[in-house]
Amino acid sequence: NAGVTQTPKFRVLKTGQSMTLLCAQDMNHEYMYWYRQDPGMGLRLIHYSVGEGTTAKGEVPDGYNVSRLKKQNFLLGLESAAPSQTSVYFCASSEYPNRVGTEAFFGQGTRLTVV
Amino acid sequence: GDSVTQMEGPVTLSEEAFLTINCTYTATGYPSLFWYVQYPGEGLQLLLKATKADDKGSNKGFEATYRKETTSFHLEKGSVQVSDSAVYFCALSNFGNEKLTFGTGTRLTIIP
Numbered sequence: 001n002a003g004v005t006q007t008p009k010f011r012v013l014k015t016g017q018s019m020t021l022l023c024a025q026d027m028n029h030e031y032m033y034w035y036r037q038d039p040g041m042g043l044r045l046i047h048y049s050v051g052e053g054t055t056a057k058g059e060v061p062d063g064y065n066v067s068r069l070k071k072q073n074f075l076l077g078l079e080s081a082a083p084s085q086t087s088v089y090f091c092a093s094s095e096y097p098n099r100v101g102t103e104a105f106f107g108q109g110t111r112l113t114v115v
Numbered sequence: 116g117d118s119v120t121q122m123e124g125p126v127t128l129s130e131e132a133f134l135t136i137n138c139t140y141t142a143t144g145y146p147s148l149f150w151y152v153q154y155p156g157e158g159l160q161l162l163l164k165a166t167k168a169d170d171k172g173s174n175k176g177f178e179a180t181y182r183k184e185t186t187s188f189h190l191e192k193g194s195v196q197v198s199d200s201a202v203y204f205c206a207l208s209n210f211g212n213e214k215l216t217f218g219t220g221t222r223l224t225i226i227p
Contacts, residue, residue, distance in 0.1 A: 004158075033214065042219035043159075043204070050213055058214070090158055097208045097215060101147045101166040104215055106158035 002026050006091050006107035013081045013114045021076040021110050023091030031094045032074040033058075033104070034066060036087040043090065049074055081114045088112070117142040121205045121218035128195055128225055136190040136221050138179075138205035146209040148172075148181055148188040153202040153220070162190075162203070197225045 004025045013019055023032065033048040035058075045058030049068040063085060065077045074093075078085060088111050094104040122137040140146065147166045151159040163172035168183035179190045188205060205218040 031213070040219075043217045045214060048214055056213075092159075094215075097213060098210050101164055102208060103149060103161045103164060104159075106151075106160065108158045109156075 004091055004093055004105050004107040006089075006110050008110060009108065010111050011113070013078075013112065015081060015083060015114060017081050018077070018079050019081065019112075020078075021089055021091075021112075023074045023076070023093075023107060024072055025074075025091075025093040025105070026072065027093060027105065028071070029093035029095055029105075030071075031097060032068065033092040033094075034064070034074065034076045035090045035092065036060065037090060037109075038087050046076065046089075081112075083114045086112060086114045117146065117207060117209050117212055117216045119205050119207055119216050119218040121203075122221050124202075124220070125222040125224060128223070130197055130225055130227050131194045132225075134190070134192040134195045134199075134223070136203055136205075136223070138188045138190065138218060140186050140188065140205075140207050140216075142186075142207055142209050142216075144210055145183075146207040148179070149206040149208070149215070150177070150179055150188070150190050151204040151206060151217075153204065155201070159204060195223075195225050197227055199223060200225045 034046040035043040047066040052071040091107040092104040149164045150162040152162045163174040165172040165181035
């Protein structure tokens with residue numbers, strides 16, 4: 001049972017390069033999320049999706065784009081990477097968060113360094 | 116809107132010490148409350164949860180009680196181990212909110 005799988009696990013980019021982070025979940029969850037985690041900042045929500053074909057902005061969406069073409073996949077894109085985007089990125093998925101006690105499941109994270 | 120405030124870290128304890136990590140929340144209605152744990156180099160995983168007032172969530176020796184009167188969900192463990200070293204996040208979910216609300220995390224280090 002894979003749960004939530006993120007690829008790649010590590011990446012180094014040069015400023016201005018682009019890349020796509022892939023998140024895949026096998027739990028048939030409707031909701032998917034992308035967070036970034038920085039020292040002393042906790043988790044900050046970048047974008048999220050409430051179902052196939054939908055996306056919405058979170059707290060820190062600037063510089064990122066997302067797509068949810070298939071229910072099981074949620075892609076996070078950086079069109080022109082900046083050093084400020086150096087971070088650890090986590091994908092998560094859940095059933096409807098409105099439901100009592102619904103928990104989120106997290107991937108292992110992608111450590112991205114922009115030089 | 117909903118918010119979670121948790122104890123600033125880092126917290127360093129000796130093995131077998133008693134642990135408390137404070138968490139308070141602001142939310143309307145009756146949110147569900149969670150503690151997640153992040154071990155070094157890993158993603159977050161659910162540690163325990165509680166879905167209504169006075170519920171106690173427990174797992175791996177950790178406990179937290181949903182206190183609506185004080186809007187709190189403090190995490191406790193009677194005797195910590197080196198393997199408990201991790202970052203702990205308090206979180207809530209609420210009707211009408213499409214996403215979990217997380218606290219900033221508390222880094223716990225247990226020394227032998």
